[in-house]
Amino acid sequence: MNKAERMHSVHALLHPKGWKQAEGYAHAVVAKGRLVFVAGQVGWNAEQRFDGSDFVLQARQALANIVTLVAEAGGRPEHITRLTWFVVDKHEYLSCLGELGEAYRSVMGKHFPAMTLVQVAGLVEHGAKLEIEATAVVPD
Numbered sequence: 001m002n003k004a005e006r007m008h009s010v011h012a013l014l015h016p017k018g019w020k021q022a023e024g025y026a027h028a029v030v031a032k033g034r035l036v037f038v039a040g041q042v043g044w045n046a047e048q049r050f051d052g053s054d055f056v057l058q059a060r061q062a063l064a065n066i067v068t069l070v071a072e073a074g075g076r077p078e079h080i081t082r083l084t085w086f087v088v089d090k091h092e093y094l095s096c097l098g099e100l101g102e103a104y105r106s107v108m109g110k111h112f113p114a115m116t117l118v119q120v121a122g123l124v125e126h127g128a129k130l131e132i133e134a135t136a137v138v139p140d
Contacts, residue, residue: 011081011137024101025115029081031137036073038134040086041065042125055092055129060103066134067107075138078111082135090119092129 011031019027043058044050044065051057067077087093093100123131 011079022112025112027114029114031079031081033079033137033139034073036070036075036079036134036136036138038066038069038136040131040133041069042123042128042131044125044128050127053127053129056096056099056103058129059100059132060107062130062132063104063107066132070134070136070138073136073138075136077108079136079138080108080111080134081113081137083113083115084133085115085117086120086123086131086133087117088120088123088129090117093117 011029011033013026014028014030015021016027041062042050043061045061051061066080066083070076070080085093123129125131
């Protein structure tokens with residue numbers, strides 16, 4: 001797909017010639033449609049309660065919350081163009097990458113938008129191990 005074809009599709013991944021392939025994320029995404037900005041989601045359920053303190057459990061729930069909110073705008077996981085992860089402990093994140101990847105794919109499928117991961121000193125919600133914010137572009 002050339003640059004002009006990518007610009008006319010709903011979204012496309014950008015990968016400059018000569019760059020190493022991104023693994024588990026996209027370097028950049030170009031998209032066309034209605035923008036949906038999802039506030040940071042922690043890993044609690046609809047009643048705003050954590051079902052546990054496990055990092056992967058909380059990540060799966062935070063992603064499910066994002067997918068639910070994007071669905072409210074008529075979107076699907078593949079319309080999510082960007083995820084920003086805020087984690088309290090990067091070592092906890094790194095220690096469970098295999099299990100986290102399985103949880104991610106169970107919610108998002110094999111869709112990997114542009115992503116950023118940042119370690120933070122803490123999160124507002126007591127007991128939260130991570131928070132994820134998202135941007136989606138839902139086709140008109």
